Amino acid sequence: MRKYVEMMKSQIKIQTAYTAWFWASTASSIMRMVIIYFFWHAVYANKTSIGEMSLDTMITYVVLAMMLGIYVSGIGNQLSGNIRDGSIAIELMRPYDLLTKLVALDLGNTISSLFRDALPMVVIAFIFLGINPPTSIEGAILFLISVFLGILIGTQFDLIVGVLAFWTVNVWGLRVLREAIVLFFSGSLIPISLFPQWLQTVSQFLPFQSMVYVPVSIYTGIISGTDAYIAMAIQVFWLVAIFIIVRIFWALAIRKVTIFGG
Secondary structure, eight states, X not given: OHHHHXXXXXXXXXXXXXXXXXXXXXXXXXXXXXXXXXXXXXXXXXXXXXTTEEXXXXXXXXXXXXXXXXXXXXXXXXXXXXXXXXXXXXXXXXXXXXXXXXXXXXXXXXXXXXXXIIHHHHHHIIIIIOOOOOSSHHHHHHHHHHHHHHHHHHHHHHHHHHHTHHHHSOOHHHHHHHHHHHHHHTTSSSOGGGSOHHHHHHHHTSSGGGTTHHHHHHHHTSSOTHHHHHHHHHHHHHHXXXXXXXXXXXXXXXXXXXXXXX
């Protein structure tokens, strides 16, 4: 396990090595947050609520959803790149589990993004945008646990796309489709509670709302009490299920590896 921790640390160092890029990303995230803030103020013009959500609740939701949306991309793109250029052959011979290594690297990216994007956004959002604090201490603790589960679900789901490169080689189209589906069904754009009833029903049978909607809804109080614990149990279910699916695909893929490039 120690070697994966060291890999995670090395990824943090890589992410913070380029100062200009680091601060440019911070500025970009803050700018997007401000744009979203004014967009929803315009939507709520002459309205007190939309779908039983007040303006301050909506602002809190969309700001947090935007923050969490940063962390559900995963590292499947690196895996597909290794497959495409042939370096996967070297990776498979090294003394570690490649999928676990990729998860460790993704956690390194997540920690780096926490300081680069999330913390500045949280400070500015609380001071200048007036987002609401958690509804309770219990809600805050459950929110943090739910966020961690959501990040792991996003990482595992992205690995599925990466593993598919063994068969498709080029996964650009799959990644575009994946980004669109996750952005919509995770609740990153708008709360799932504002979807038509039939679409809300469909989303309940998909893993995507466990990435963003569930943790943010726990924070804002949209989901609370027993429902919050049930929602987190569903997150655990999806995490285990997707993990098993990834491992099955991986076991099938490495039986016969066709290497292009190197």
